[in-house]
Amino acid sequence: MVNDADADADADADDIAQRTLDYYDRHAQQFFYGTIDHDVSQNIGALLAAIEADAPYTILDLGCGPGRDLKTFSAMGHRAIGVDGSKQFAGMAAAFSGCEVWHQDFAHLDLPAAMFDGVFANAVLFHVPSRVLPKVLDDLYACLKPGGVLFSSNPRGQNEEGWNGQRYGSYYDYETWEKYLTAAKFLPLHHYYRPPGLPREQQPWLASVWRKPALGGG
Numbered sequence: 001m002v003n004d005a006d007a008d009a010d011a012d013a014d015d016i017a018q019r020t021l022d023y024y025d026r027h028a029q030q031f032f033y034g035t036i037d038h039d040v041s042q043n044i045g046a047l048l049a050a051i052e053a054d055a056p057y058t059i060l061d062l063g064c065g066p067g068r069d070l071k072t073f074s075a076m077g078h079r080a081i082g083v084d085g086s087k088q089f090a091g092m093a094a095a096f097s098g099c100e101v102w103h104q105d106f107a108h109l110d111l112p113a114a115m116f117d118g119v120f121a122n123a124v125l126f127h128v129p130s131r132v133l134p135k136v137l138d139d140l141y142a143c144l145k146p147g148g149v150l151f152s153s154n155p156r157g158q159n160e161e162g163w164n165g166q167r168y169g170s171y172y173d174y175e176t177w178e179k180y181l182t183a184a185k186f187l188p189l190h191h192y193y194r195p196p197g198l199p200r201e202q203q204p205w206l207a208s209v210w211r212k213p214a215l216g217g218g
Helices: 004-026 028-035 041-050 068-075 087-097 133-143 174-183
Strands: 058-062 079-084 100-103 116-122 144-155 160-164 167-171 187-194 205-211
Touching (some): 004 167, 028 087, 041 068, 041 116, 041 187, 041 205, 116 133, 133 144, 133 174, 144 167, 174 187, 174 205
Parallel strands (some): 058 079, 116 144
């Protein structure tokens, strides 16, 4: 039975998600042109290098946006599937990449169990409110094959959370982020800060790589 407080919190989380997604729907073309040339090869390489299965891989691009990274994974010979809560992005990503794309809100993911070798969550999980994050991580854990890998990259902070203009964000330091991921049973592999080669104060992005234990590994 869901009590009133839980119901109110769920409704609030859904409202947060919808308001953020509305922003992306309204600015979809602008976002596409503004991000199409971003170099995330370091992040793509970090995910692929950690996968221990035989290639080609089945990759879930979580929050695929207009499809830039889907197209890259596909061009590398992998089976890439996108998921995004923005209806505009989902349509754009399918057309741009030629890949299968699912339109799903992250708080209500419906993903096949143990299907993916890797999940690429680039600049997306920070939009998930902290109270919903454990469920989202559980869903991602369940969709990975045993031994599969989750990559995440988020703008880092001091664990503040709230609205940044018309988009909601949660900005964690590594220690707090690690607590969330290990609570979801992920094993930490490594983390780094971006862009590379700059002083830490000029590296606003925290990237991290995590493994779902192999069968018999916990």
